[in-house]
Amino acid sequence: TQLLEQSPQFLSIQEGENLTVYCNSSSVFSSLQWYRQEPGEGPVLLVTVVTGGEVKKLKRLTFQFGDARKDSSLHITAAQPGDTGLYLCAGGRDGNKLVFGAGTILRVKS
Amino acid sequence: DTGVSQDPRHKITKRGQNVTFRCDPISEHNRLYWYRQTLGQGPEFLTYFQNEAQLEKSRLLSDRFSAERPKGSFSTLEIQRTEQGDSAMYLCASSPFRQVYTEAFFGQGTRLTVV
Numbered sequence: 001t002q003l004l005e006q007s008p009q010f011l012s013i014q015e016g017e018n019l020t021v022y023c024n025s026s027s028v029f030s031s032l033q034w035y036r037q038e039p040g041e042g043p044v045l046l047v048t049v050v051t052g053g054e055v056k057k058l059k060r061l062t063f064q065f066g067d068a069r070k071d072s073s074l075h076i077t078a079a080q081p082g083d084t085g086l087y088l089c090a091g092g093r094d095g096n097k098l099v100f101g102a103g104t105i106l107r108v109k110s
Numbered sequence: 111d112t113g114v115s116q117d118p119r120h121k122i123t124k125r126g127q128n129v130t131f132r133c134d135p136i137s138e139h140n141r142l143y144w145y146r147q148t149l150g151q152g153p154e155f156l157t158y159f160q161n162e163a164q165l166e167k168s169r170l171l172s173d174r175f176s177a178e179r180p181k182g183s184f185s186t187l188e189i190q191r192t193e194q195g196d197s198a199m200y201l202c203a204s205s206p207f208r209q210v211y212t213e214a215f216f217g218q219g220t221r222l223t224v225v
Contacts, residue, residue, distance in 0.1 A: 006152075031211030042114075042201055042216035043153070050211050088152050092212040097143060097166060100152030 003027060004091055004101035012107045016078050021104045023089035024071045032065055032072045033098065035088040043088055079108045112136060114217035116202050122223045123192055130188045131220045135204030142185050143214060144177055145201040146170065153201055159185060160207060192224045 007022045023032070031050045035043035047056050049065035049072065056063045060083075062075040072089055084107050090098040115134040123129050135142045140161050145153035156175070157167045161182035171177075174192075179185040189196055199221050203214040 004152075031213075033213065035216075040219075040221065042116075042203075042219045045213070045215060048211065048213050090152075090214075094210070096212060097155050097158055098212055098214055099155065100145075102150070102152045 003099045004089055006087075006089060006101035006104050008104060009102070010105045010107075012109065013079055015080055015108055015110045017108075019076050019079055019106070021074045021076075021087055021106070022071070023073070023101055025091060026070065027091070028069050028093075029091035030069070030094055031092045032069070033090045033092070034063055034072070034074055035090065037086040037088060037103075076106075079106075081108045081110045084108050114202055114204050114215055116200075116217035116220050118220060119218060120221045120223075122225060125194060125224055126191055128188065128190045129192060129222065130186055131200055131202075131222075132184060132186050133202030133204075133217060134184045135202070136215060137183075139204035139206050139215075140182065141205045141207050141212070141214075142179055143203040143205070144185070144187050145203065147199045147201055147219075148197075156187075189222075192222075194224045197222055197224045 005024045033048045034046045037043040047063045052067045052069045054065045060077045064073050086103045088103045090100045092098045117132045143158040144156040147153045159179040174190045177187045199219045201219045203216040205214045
């Protein structure tokens with residue numbers, strides 16, 4: 001059983017469309033991170049959110065941490081083929097290990 | 111390059127052989143993590159170190175798996191008597207210790223194939 005549930009599992013969209021990926025849990029985390037991973041490579045850290053209700057923007061990507069620090073979302077505006085990859089959320093507690101969701105595979109078609 | 115470095119990137123081994131992977135963390139990071147990832151899944155936690163002390167081991171880490179970080183710098187992960195089910199990407203990550211939250215940076219991984 002995944003402690004962090006990500007949805008959708010797979011998303012295929014056209015270039016220019018917007019999308020949102022969700023990461024949900026019944027547990028409270030002290031921080032939540034989003035990573036992007038390409039085939040055969042390690043995950044690359046995109047953002048860390050630590051405060052309930054926090055919103056962070058990274059160019060066309062907007063990350064939100066839920067008020068109760070149990071869930072998060074990643075919104076991509078005007079997706080581009082270069083956004084294609086596996087998006088992973090990971091939760092941490094008290095500076096210890098991260099637990100990961102199963103990921104959302106995003107494919108952006110040109 | 112000051113990122114996390116893993117060696118080798120790829121390893122093909124016959125069932126029953128032993129393999130050892132190495133991870134060099136970011137130099138100022140005192141925490142080091144090992145994860146395993148299979149196709150279509152997120153990384154699964156195996157173990158982590160703070161300096162040279164191994165603080166936690168997952169139940170996934172059977173007796174055939176052992177990890178060390180002898181001087182608090184690089185780490186090795188050894189798998190003895192490999193099985194086909196050990197085929198996976200083995201990921202290493204490091205982080206500076208912060209009491210409130212973990213911010214882990216990953217290496218490129220070692221892809222293990224057991225034939």
